[in-house]
Structure formats: structure tokens, C-alpha cells
Amino acid sequence: MTPRATYLDPKAVNSSSKLLLKQHLFSQLIGEWLRFVSTLIGVRVALSEGHVAITDARDGDHDGPHLKRGGHYKKIAKDVDLFVDCTDVNPGGVYVSAGSHPMWKLLGETWESMHPLCRWGGRFNDANHLSLEDEGVA
Ligand SMILES: [Zn+2]
Numbered sequence: 001m002t003p004r005a006t007y008l009d010p011k012a013v014n015s016s017s018k019l020l021l022k023q024h025l026f027s028q029l030i031g032e033w034l035r036f037v038s039t040l041i042g043v044r045v046a047l048s049e050g051h052v053a054i055t056d057a058r059d060g061d062h063d064g065p066h067l068k069r070g071g072h073y074k075k076i077a078k079d080v081d082l083f084v085d086c087t088d089v090n091p092g093g094v095y096v097s098a099g100s101h102p103m104w105k106l107l108g109e110t111w112e113s114m115h116p117l118c119r120w121g122g123r124f125n126d127a128n129h130l131s132l133e134d135e136g137v138a
Contacts, residue, residue, distance in 0.1 A: 022132050023075045023076055026076040026077075026132050029132075030130070032114065033110065036110060037107065040103075042087060043082070043083070043086065043103060044082075046080070047078065048079040051075045052066055052072040071119075071133075071134065071137070077130065077131035077138075079129055081095065082103060082104060082127075082128065083096065099120075099122030099123075099125070099126075099127030101127075108121075115132070118130070118131075119132065
């Protein structure tokens, strides 16, 4: 997939002052990725947890499944539930959580191809996690 979001120079983004631009980029890329998913027959996704409000971690409590200092606290991460084999008979399909599944590999690698900062959780045992890297954390 050819990345269309080229306005953020990957060489100039290792500064917190660039976080807003990363949030813009992430939102655009998620839209493009969802459009790609919609072209796949029998494949559907459900958007799951995205931004975790800053108040959730203000007291240092990172009790959720999200990585401390990770993208969920910076509006540059989204968890997505994947379903395959969706048909008229079984519209809900089959939930897929394993990053080793061929469809997750396709979708994760597509995400990674969209921008140099794109990170897919399938690389670290969290297949449904899509994010942008910021300060070395995905
Ligand atoms: Zn996540």
C-alpha cells in the first residue's frame, strides 16, 4: 500500500513537540487502513480501545493492558478486533487474536508499510495493536 500521508518527515519526529502532528498522521493512517480492510471479502474489524485518558495514568496507575508511556496515552494507538469468514450465514465471522494468522499478518504488515513510524503489535505478542512509535515506544 502506498502511503499517502507524507507530510510528517520521519527524520524530524523524535520530539514531543511533534506529538500533535503524529496524532494527525495516526488518524489519517487509521482511516486509510480501515478503507483497505473494507476491500477484503469476509473480513471485518471492530474498533476497540484507543486513547486512554491522561487521568487514567496521572497517579502512575497503568493497570490496563497498555504499555506505560505507550501510544494509547498519546492518542497514537488503537486496538482493533479482527473477524474473518464473515458471511451472510455467519455475519459475525470468527474472531482472530493470533498475530500468526495469515489475515493478521497481511493487515499488520500493511499497517507497517504505510509509514516508517507505524508499529504493529504482532511483533510483540499484541496483534490487535496498531500505533505510531514515539520516543522509542509503540
Ligand atoms: Zn493497544
